[in-house]
Amino acid sequence: MKIVVVGSLNMDLVVRLPQIPRPGETLLGGVFKTFPGGKGANQAVAAARLGAEVALIGCVGDDSFGQSLRATLACENIDTNHVLVRPGGATGVALIQVDAKGQNSIAVASGANFSLTSGDVEKAMQAIGDFDVLVMPLETPLETIYTAAQIASQKRIRVLLNPAPAQVLETNLLELVDVLLPNEHEVALMTDIPLQSATDTRRAAEKLLLMGAKNLLVTLGNQGARLFDGKTHQETFIPAYPVQAVDTTAAGDCFVGALAVGLSEGKTLLAAAEFASAAAALSVTRAGAQPSLPDRNQVRQFISERNKTP
Ligand code: RIB
Numbered sequence: 001m002k003i004v005v006v007g008s009l010n011m012d013l014v015v016r017l018p019q020i021p022r023p024g025e026t027l028l029g030g031v032f033k034t035f036p037g038g039k040g041a042n043q044a045v046a047a048a049r050l051g052a053e054v055a056l057i058g059c060v061g062d063d064s065f066g067q068s069l070r071a072t073l074a075c076e077n078i079d080t081n082h083v084l085v086r087p088g089g090a091t092g093v094a095l096i097q098v099d100a101k102g103q104n105s106i107a108v109a110s111g112a113n114f115s116l117t118s119g120d121v122e123k124a125m126q127a128i129g130d131f132d133v134l135v136m137p138l139e140t141p142l143e144t145i146y147t148a149a150q151i152a153s154q155k156r157i158r159v160l161l162n163p164a165p166a167q168v169l170e171t172n173l174l175e176l177v178d179v180l181l182p183n184e185h186e187v188a189l190m191t192d193i194p195l196q197s198a199t200d201t202r203r204a205a206e207k208l209l210l211m212g213a214k215n216l217l218v219t220l221g222n223q224g225a226r227l228f229d230g231k232t233h234q235e236t237f238i239p240a241y242p243v244q245a246v247d248t249t250a251a252g253d254c255f256v257g258a259l260a261v262g263l264s265e266g267k268t269l270l271a272a273a274e275f276a277s278a279a280a281a282l283s284v285t286r287a288g289a290q291p292s293l294p295d296r297n298q299v300r301q302f303i304s305e306r307n308k309t310p
Contacts, residue, residue, distance in 0.1 A: 001053065003053070004055050006140060007137050009038040014096040042254070046256070046279065084116070121151075142167075146176075149177065161180050179263075182216075205218065214231075229269075241277065254283040255279065258279035278306070
């Protein structure tokens, strides 16, 4: 089972505070830490820790952050041959604030992530050869995402698209997507339907399925996830595992990476989503983006402990 991620790498500069400051407000008392992050790299690490062979296609600058991020990924046994280094470019940076409830706000300076071209992606995918699942968040140029989706879909490789950060997508991209994985904010932005109830979610899901996505998996944080089958239009609710949240950063990335692993192993979409839900719950109990991502044994143990009857 081999997974290719086309996506971003960022250095996360994180401050923990009792609450996230409002515009114009200065708050003291925060603790500062640096973590490797970026949605693409996080999804790649999540998949690798859960046992998949993973290659990441992306871009960093020729600075110390870029060096450090590439080295970290190599330690996770991720193929970094297609993480290009842009001379004179700056590596992506995310400024993250995490509050006492583990909620975050994130500002990203994309830097080299946005210098990835369709030509880079074509070359890298040709060199990588065969693989089972393509995974992409939206932190690289949209045209690179479209190119990668086209190549994968021509080869009948499954395409997982995590539309984060949210943006409105054209049907010609959505038609290439096997599983679209938005959270509730992304669904609301993509469909112009605010999600206040399960009925809203269903209405928005129908809209996205009509736009071309074959399946839709809406993640709702500690409210679980809703899976919509594009063929049968059947809706299945996947409950969340209740946990004490420390930091929700990268929980969505963990879900995406774990889902890709489950699908590449031949699990059904529902079984893969249940596995992903356990992995994501576990990630929420730890601080940081990549340091929070669990390995296979930790997820197995978590599921078996949670499924024990009292
Ligand atoms: O999804 C979490 C990630 O979003 C962070 O690691 C940060 O780099 C931003 O890209």
